[in-house]
Amino acid sequence: MDSMASAPGKAILFGEHAVVYDKPAIALAINKRATITIKESHKDYTSIKSDNIGLEAIISPETGLKLKKGEIGILNYILKALEFYHDSKPIKIKLEIEIPIGAGLGSSAAVTVATIAALDKYHKRKTTLPSIAKRAHKVELEVQGAASPLDTSISTHGGLIYLNEEKKIDQIKGDLKDSLVIGYTQSEDTAKMVKLVKERMERHPTIINHIMDAIAHTTKKAKKALETNDKECLGELMNINQGLLDAIGVNTRSLSDMIYTSREAGALGSKITGAGGGGSIIAYSPNRTRKIIETLKRKGYNAMKADPSKKGVIIEH
Incomplete structure (x- = not known):
């Protein structure tokens, strides 16, 4: 069959x-x-x-x-x-x-x-x-x-x-239609990046645990911002989350360049999405997605609009 x-x-x-x-x-x-x-x-x-x-x-x-x-x-x-x-x-x-x-x-x-x-x-x-x-x-x-x-x-x-x-x-709930751009390069292996963070956690447990707690608080506040459609707050929280990801060592020069290029082109917030070490950034830019995609591409990066999908796995019958 x-x-x-x-x-x-x-x-x-x-x-x-x-x-x-x-x-x-x-x-x-x-x-x-x-x-x-x-x-x-x-x-x-x-x-x-x-x-x-x-x-x-x-x-x-x-x-x-x-x-x-x-x-x-x-x-x-x-x-x-x-x-x-x-x-x-x-x-x-x-x-x-x-x-x-x-x-x-x-x-x-x-x-x-x-x-x-x-x-x-x-x-x-x-x-x-x-x-x-x-x-x-x-x-x-x-x-x-x-x-x-x-x-x-x-x-x-x-x-x-x-x-x-x-x-x-x-x-x-969250209105993210026509608001997200993904810029991407080739990344490090996810398992390698998870291991890198784990090793840093073992060397500096108190510091890294505080950073993880701060990421958790940022995430909880972002949930409320999504549910109330507070665009400015959501963008600011993305930028805060990015600073915390920088602190645990998963950023790269190319990711950082894409992040700041997106912000300069009008993104309210931008950050790594995924494991880091290369890979992708996501930029939150309501109604400005085209400009950000064009700006990233002019600098030689891959970029695409990321429309949300309500559908998960689909089994064809």
């Missing part, structure tokens, strides 16, 4: 890195998706292919994994999902992805969620959104070593969400 599922990427508005230490975070699904199509294979091996990113691999019972083209990166998430949730029968998997890889925009979570949902449909398993999110988080933990449930939750459920200290997810 053929199956298809897609899931959106994400942008973290507040709380990245702190969320790993059980602090709250705010994230939204964006209108860029990863789509997994699964078909029965008439060969004696499983094939995985993506024309978008130049990826081709086969998994044979005799020789194991053979990477014919591309990099292992995102493939690790598909492989781990297959290990956990597939019975090893040969299948053909096609990945189509609109989300930039390695830019901190949830590409691995989207691919993981879409793969699990497509496998559930292929195997005719009854499934629920909480189950997909939980299993996708398990895959990310296995691949990355440390991961919060935020990315997989937002990719599964869609919308704008607040993840509290108890890891409970609430959909929240």
Whole structure:
């Protein structure tokens, strides 16, 4: 039985890195998706292919994994999902992805969620959104070593969400239409950046713990600003959150340049979104998105409008 599922990427508005230490975070699904199509294979091996990113691999019972083209990166998430949730029968998997890889925009979570949902449909398993999110988080933990449930939750459920200290997810209201720009470069590996922050925490526990607490307070106040549509406050809080991310060592020269370029072009607030070390920034700029995109592109950066997506994972019927 053929199956298809897609899931959106994400942008973290507040709380990245702190969320790993059980602090709250705010994230939204964006209108860029990863789509997994699964078909029965008439060969004696499983094939995985993506024309978008130049990826081709086969998994044979005799020789194991053979990477014919591309990099292992995102493939690790598909492989781990297959290990956990597939019975090893040969299948053909096609990945189509609109989300930039390695830019901190949830590409691995989207691919993981879409793969699990497509496998559930292929195997005719009854499934629920909480189950997909939980299993996708398990895959990310296995691949990355440390991961919060935020990315997989937002990719599964869609919308704008607040993840509290108890890891409970609430959909929240906020008018972010025509207000967000993402600028991006290639990033460091998420696991590497999480490890960097963990090591800094071990060297300076009191200082870093205070910074994480400050990020948490910023996130909680940002939730209220979103719910009351206080644009000026929201932008200011983004800039405060960025200063705290600077302090834990995840900024880079290129990210900083994109952040200040966006502010100078009219953004009310701008900050890293995701793990940092490269990757992406998000600029909050109600009704000024075009100018900021053009300004970032003139400086040689990739930039795109990030419209919120109310839809999370979609399983095609």
